[in-house]
Amino acid sequence: MILTVTPNPSLDRTYEVPALERGEVLRATGERMDPGGKGVNLSRAVAAAGHDTRAVVPLGGAPGALVAELLAEQGIDVVPVPLSGHTRSNIAIAEPDGTLTKINAPGPDLTPRESEAILATVGEHAPAADWVACCGSLPRGLIPAWYADLVTRAHGHGSRVALDTSGPSLLAALRGRPDVVKPNAEELAEAVGRPLATVGDAVKAAEELRTAGAGTVLASLGADGQLLVSAEGVWYGTATVTAVRSNVGAGDASLAGFLAAGGEGPEALASAVAHGAAAVQLPGSQMPTPAHLDPAAVTVTADVPLDRALTE
Structure with missing residues (x-):
């Protein structure tokens, strides 16, 4: 069972x-309403794949009730x-060419009591989980x-932990030694404080995160594939994609595929790439x-193209 924790969920x-x-009245050709937030999306992907999942979500107001429903x-x-907040x-x-424009609200202002309530709730359910994904x-x-x-x-409850966040939150969490972290290329560059021009640059950055405390780094490089950097080795995965319709939640689906396939090794990377x-x-x-x-569209190799330029 994969337990997800989403501190700032949303109604998307x-x-x-x-x-x-801009400035025009636009007529939508399609619309969807989904529960959102990285951990929520991960639970949705795990459930869609037929595995057990439990989602810890702080919820408030009518939007929160709809997310739960x-x-x-x-x-x-x-x-x-x-x-107490919404x-x-x-x-x-x-847009048809895959361009996505997002407007994300800041979310409610949590009180110290609500903060502790989330941590306590995770503690209640972590012992039953194979993975706790904090997203x-x-x-x-x-x-x-x-x-x-x-x-x-x-970790105190014996659970393996996957972490998908960025910026100061990611850097601060590394001291807790999460088993897996899943940055994208931009987040990986931010974490090491320099731009990443090639796949080799991304490998070096991932190794730095491992030195800082991450057990394994699963890095999403957008159209340039995914990297898995761990104590066992480095692997690179790509997939043939016919047409990009929306990249919302693609990284969350990748992490779900990775964890559902065991959370380690090239087979799990292949699952992550296929899901993404x-x-x-x-x-x-x-x-x-x-x-x-x-799965036939996925290629995973230990022969990592270090000189390949990153396009995103």
Whole structure:
């Protein structure tokens, strides 16, 4: 069972439009409403793949109630932590060429009592989990070290921990020694404080995160594939994608595929790449099912193209 923790969940509305034109009245050709947030998306992807998952989510107001309802409809065991504030609502506008414009609300301001309630709730459910996945940005009221506390507590319950966050929260959490961290190329560059021009640069940056405390680094490089850097070795994975429809939640789907396949080694990387490739070809933040996966389109190799330029 994979337990997810999403400190700043959302209610996400995605509209598909022929083109984004400022100042004009746009008529959507398609729309979706989904529960959002990295951990929420990960739970949705795990459930879509047929595995057990439980989602710890701080929720408040009518948007929060709708998030819980939508998650339950997808077969996810929801563990709500009541908030005095309202869960945020986000908007995404998707164009036919794959361009996505997102408007993300800041979210509620959590009180110290609500912060501790989330940590306590994770502690109650972590012993039953194979993985605890801590995902997304922190809402107002939570300091960057909050994730470090969460990682340490989860480890204390015997759980392996995957972390998908960025900036000061990622750097602070490394001292808790998370088993897996999953940055994208931009987040990886931010973490090491320099631009990454090649796949080799990304490998070096990932090794620096491992030195700082990460057990394994699963790095999403967008259209340039994915990297897995661990004590056992370095692998590089790519997939053939026919057309990009929306990249919302693609990284979350990748992490779900990785953890569901065991969370280590080239086989898990292949699963991550397959899930991510399937996700970008689906509308909005729809998560792929096994029927959407195309393992034959995935290539994983230990012969990493270090000189390959990163395009994103």
